[in-house]
Amino acid sequence: MSASPAPIAPPAPAPAAALDAKPLKRATRDPWYVRWTLIGLTLGIVGLLVAVPLASVFVQATAKGLGVYWTNLVANADTRHAVFLTMVVAPVAVAMNVVFGVAAAWAIARFRFRGRGLLITLIDLPFSVSPVVAGLVFVLIFGLQAPLGLWLRDHGYQVIFAPPALVLATAFVTFPFVARELIPVLEAVGPDEELAARSLGASGWQLFWWVTVPNIKWGLLYGVILCNARAMGEFGAVYVVSGRIEGQTDTMPLRVQKLWEGSDNPAAFALASVLTLLALVTLVLKVVIEPKVREQTAAARTAAE
Numbered sequence: 001m002s003a004s005p006a007p008i009a010p011p012a013p014a015p016a017a018a019l020d021a022k023p024l025k026r027a028t029r030d031p032w033y034v035r036w037t038l039i040g041l042t043l044g045i046v047g048l049l050v051a052v053p054l055a056s057v058f059v060q061a062t063a064k065g066l067g068v069y070w071t072n073l074v075a076n077a078d079t080r081h082a083v084f085l086t087m088v089v090a091p092v093a094v095a096m097n098v099v100f101g102v103a104a105a106w107a108i109a110r111f112r113f114r115g116r117g118l119l120i121t122l123i124d125l126p127f128s129v130s131p132v133v134a135g136l137v138f139v140l141i142f143g144l145q146a147p148l149g150l151w152l153r154d155h156g157y158q159v160i161f162a163p164p165a166l167v168l169a170t171a172f173v174t175f176p177f178v179a180r181e182l183i184p185v186l187e188a189v190g191p192d193e194e195l196a197a198r199s200l201g202a203s204g205w206q207l208f209w210w211v212t213v214p215n216i217k218w219g220l221l222y223g224v225i226l227c228n229a230r231a232m233g234e235f236g237a238v239y240v241v242s243g244r245i246e247g248q249t250d251t252m253p254l255r256v257q258k259l260w261e262g263s264d265n266p267a268a269f270a271l272a273s274v275l276t277l278l279a280l281v282t283l284v285l286k287v288v289i290e291p292k293v294r295e296q297t298a299a300a301r302t303a304a305e
Contacts, residue, residue, distance in 0.1 A: 054276060054280075057269055057272050057273050057276050058273050058276070060265065060266070060269040061266065061269040061270045061272070061273040062273075063266065063269075064266055068266060069266075069270050069273075072266055072267040072270035072271070073270050073271065073274070076267065077247065078246045078247045078250065078255065079255055079259075079267065079271060081247050081248075081250070082250045082251055082252050082254070082255035082271070083252060083271075083274070085163065085166070085249070085250065085251055086232055086251045086252040088163070089163065089166045089167050089170055089231070089251060090170065090228055090231035090232045091228070092167050092171075093167050093170035093171040093174060093227075093231045094174070094224060094227050094228050094231055096167070096171045097171055097174055097175060097177065097178050097179075097227050098178055098220070098223075098224060098227075100175075100178075100179070101177070101178025101179035101181075101182060101223060102178070102182060102216075102220070104119070104123060104179045105178075105179045105182035105183045105185075105186055105216075106182075106186060106212070107119075108120060108179075108183055109182075109183055109186035109187045110186070110191055110194075120183075123175065123176050123179050123180065124176055124180070125175075125176075126172055126173050126174075126175045126176055127176055130236065131169075131173050131234065131235070131236030131237035132236045132237065132239070132240055134169060134172050134173060134236075134237045135169050135236065135237035135238070135239065135240025135241045136240055138159075138160065138165060138168055138169055138172075138237075138240075138241050139160055139240060139241060142159040142160045142165065142168075143160050160241055160243070161241070161242065161243035161245065161249060162248075162249065163249065165241035165242065165249075166238055166241065166242055166249065166251065168241070169234070169237035169238050169240070169241045170231045170234050170237070170238065172237065173230065173231075173234055173236075173237050174227045174230045174231050174234075177223050177226045177227040177230065178220065178223035178224065178227055179223075180223075181219050181220070181222055181223035181226070181293075182216055182219050182220060182223060184219075184297065185215070185216050185218075185219035185293070185296065185297055186212075186215075186216060188297045189215045189216070193211050193215065194207055194211050194212060197210070197211045215296075218289060218292045218293045218296050219293050219296070219297075221289055222286070222289045222290065222293050225282055225285050225286055225289065226282075226286070228282070229278070229279060229282040232252070232275065232278055233253060233275060233278075233279070234251075234253065235253040235254070235257075238251055238253070238254060239254060242254060244258070246258070252271060252274065252275055253275065255271055256268050256271050256272050256275070259271065
């Protein structure tokens with residue numbers, strides 16, 4: 001009697017990943033008309049809201065020729081002083097935030113202490129408080145209606161309606177930028193190299209300059225660029241604390257407003273174009289440095305793992 005044929009085994013079930021691959025690929029590939037419609041809408045909105053206004057600033061600034069453009073920038077003493085004051089206030093405010101931001105980021109990333117979450121919240125506070133409200137707070141603290149303001153006046157110091165108020169207001173609104181950029185960088189790098197340097201006898205300053213700074217240099221530079229861009233363009237807080245005194249407390253944004261209100265449109269657009277150029281330079285630097293920050297953070301996390 002012949003042996004019966006062996007039963008044919010049913011085919012093994014395909015892996016779940018193989019079953020899902022084709023539908024997933026089909027689901028993530030939208031039709032060409034959907035893709036191009038979304039891309040076109042995005043480019044159209046960006047062009048209408050960003051590119052066209054920026055181009056309009058330069059067109060209006062140079063409408064009467066480059067000679068008139070240059071004259072509008074350098075001939076008026078109040079405009080020159082506004083440029084000078086902005087170039088003084090912004091770097092001082094940025095320097096203050098660099099010192100605070102590095103110290104705060106290092107403390108938050110390296111230590112666990114009571115009130116750490118509150119400190120992080122306070123660092124983010126300027127993002128949620130209106131700059132006008134911030135300026136009003138400084139007026140209430142340092143103005144003549146406050147005891148501190150009276151004491152400062154009696155001892156020959158003036159804060160409100162003077163450059164010190166501009167620095168304080170600008171430093172407040174740019175407060176979070178450096179610290180918030182450095183905290184994730186320091187957390188990704190970790191304390192191992194600093195502990196090793198400490199165990200080898202490095203002093204505090206040697207540890208900071210030769211270990212910490214090289215590890216955070218790109219994140220620090222990125223935060224400084226963003227902080228400086230925000231400082232140069234600040235309007236609301238500076239508007240409140242400056243008193244808008246021509247030739248004394250007008251920064252570039254305040255001067256642009258005065259020129260516009262005075263119907264000197266070519267001069268207003270000429271000065272606005274300088275601010276726009278600064279913004280474009282900041283954007284280019286941001287695009288160049290941002291990949292380096294990501295690479296540094298990713299390399300630090302890989303090394304830590």
